[in-house]
Amino acid sequence: MAIGRAMLDKKALDVEVLHVAPLTSVADYLVLGSAESDRQTRAIADHIDWVLSRTGERPLSIEGTASGQWVLLDFGDVVAHIFRQDTRAHYALERLWSDAKRVKIPDGAPAPAATPKKRIVVRRAKARRSG
Template identity: 35%
Template sequence: MSQSNEMVKIACHALSEKKAEDVRIIDISEISPIADYFVIASGANANQLQAMVDAVDEELTKAGYTAKQVEGNRNSSWILMDYNDIVVHVFSKEDRLFYDLERIWTDGKKVELEDILAE
């Protein structure tokens, strides 16, 4: 399993532990130099968003991966966590619909978590 795939697996597991909604993985490795994958997830309220961010950071840090940059804070409705190989986007439902990253990045490949786990 590649490092990127391992990171996606860890991030998705952390998100699911915090009941993240509508988790999506987009492979952008062939269309952008910024990362291999985007992981996009929604939460119901600010507390859940923060819990999701904390869980992802804690689990990836335990596995030896450090965020290069985090944009957003406890009051944000979109928090971006850049781990070089993957970028995790945690959204409120409203902001996710508004920014619609899945539409913007339609050139990327939608990936199922099962496919990542199988590699």
């Protein structure tokens, strides 16, 4: 549920996790979230990508970042959908997958925060001149 937590970290609205494995072979879970602006949809998508990349997971594909109306990150078994609120209402994926079981996002620590990279400084000994 790292994707759901990452969405919540970036203030996504109405985050839902749908267990769709019994209904389709496309994915096991769909994680849906809404944003108030195109900029926020992209920020949420970037944060999801960053959080999961820290555990070695990379999306198979990312779609929709150019428009920001609906951004999709496909991680294979889990597909994240971040919508503008009006776009989410229009496509109504919750209605399409109404038979899917809703999964609660566990309360807990937020996704890991950015940690500054340690800078390694290598000092080289000065070459001695013979002479």
